[in-house]
Amino acid sequence: MRPARIAQEVRDAIEARYIAGSEPSSVLPSERRLAEEFGVARATVRSALAMLREQQQIRSGGGGPAMVVDPRLTKAPRLSSFTQDALARGWQPSSRVLEVEEERADVTVARDLGISSGAEVVRIQRLRLADHSPMAIEEVWLSEDLFPGLASEDLSGSLYELLETRYGVAVYRHDRRISAISVDAVHAELLDIEVGAAALFATQIGVDRRGRRLELGRSIYRGDRFDFTTVTFAAGRQGPAPGRSHRPVNSRTNREVRP
Template identity: 40%
Template sequence: MRSGGEPEPATTKRRAVRRRLLAMLDDLDVGDALPSERRLAEELGVSRPTLRAAIDELAGQGLLDRRHGSGTYVAEPRIAVALTMSSFTEDMIRRGMKPSGRVLSFRTEPAGARIGRRLAVSPMEEVFTIRRLRLADGTTMAIETLYLPKALMPKLRREDLEGGSFYTLLRERGVILASGRETIEPTVTTADEAEVLGVPVHAPAFLFERISRSEQGTPVEYVRSLYRGDRYRLELELKPVPR
């Protein structure tokens, strides 16, 4: 910073470039490519490092999609995620999008100590471990891993979850979710996760972990979901604490 709190010239230039890039986006559609960095730098009259810094900032906000070896494109708008007890399927339908997905793996195995603690079952009790890819309007959104006591739905089949809502299946079997606890933390994708989601390795992501309970207070599910950071934003409704 300069004396008096004035921003450095490089910062001022980056902000100016950011404003001009935002104005450019108003005339482009999702998926349109931006001109090359060399051409943009020449047109805007700035250095390429300054241009890259502005593009990186917009990419971090989910407005641009940088594809290695291909270029920079207008990104799909991020979907706001409201923190409710709704399923992914229900949430996407409510937003006017078409949910879909496919089961990546479906197996039964002993819960083990870690999953057993979360589901309040013995480490030797069998649980379903189901990994699904979730999509909206054909675009990858999240990788979801669901852990479920097998005794709760012993006849559950892989086909039951292909593109359907797990919460609907629960309701059809008389299981009502009454409460849940969810944690959210920022993370980045591993090589395996990046390949499944179709994003770069170490792309920003949100990790959601939820334990949902029945009306009797019994854990019904433990879910670990990895959401694409470039397609999601969190939306919270805040209210003052009663006095």
């Protein structure tokens, strides 16, 4: 049997025995123990573990043991960039710039950005990766009037960080809509998934604290690598403000009781 085939079988065995059903951060046995368990050379185990790392099922760093990871990236109900989300998971984010165009806003883009039809905008399309694995395709439109010269900037890193450091503008709120789609051949090739695979399509408008519409974004997220969480309240009820602790109130003064 060829070494590559043996390594694949060991990879499958490790996944079935130590990864499937395991909690994130569960520690795998050492290479030596796995080699003894499966009766193969340590080089074969090393190749099998490399496959699992490439598929983002395990991770290890700093010479530590391999650990199980949740392959899905969860978007919590708070505003954060792809870069921030990936770094929080211990992944290395990166971007491949696919297209950068200076163009005239069509009716839809103009409406969503709150600008005149035909106004100059910058359209940026990027492939977002985590540990070199494709995760999402992002396409954004931004007003040239707000961000002059953006098309000539380095767009391989965090776009939100660039907007804040270069232009002094920060996205404060997202208005986002998410739907399920099946990817076509072009997007499937970029995302390294099968044609027709499930994906999440998100349209969002980024707004600053002044209420200005800064960006229009349309993104395709791999359905097997992303999920989104939301916070909802019953009709007619209101919970505590996000990020604010819920302290008891003095009924006579109507003020929060401070500890």
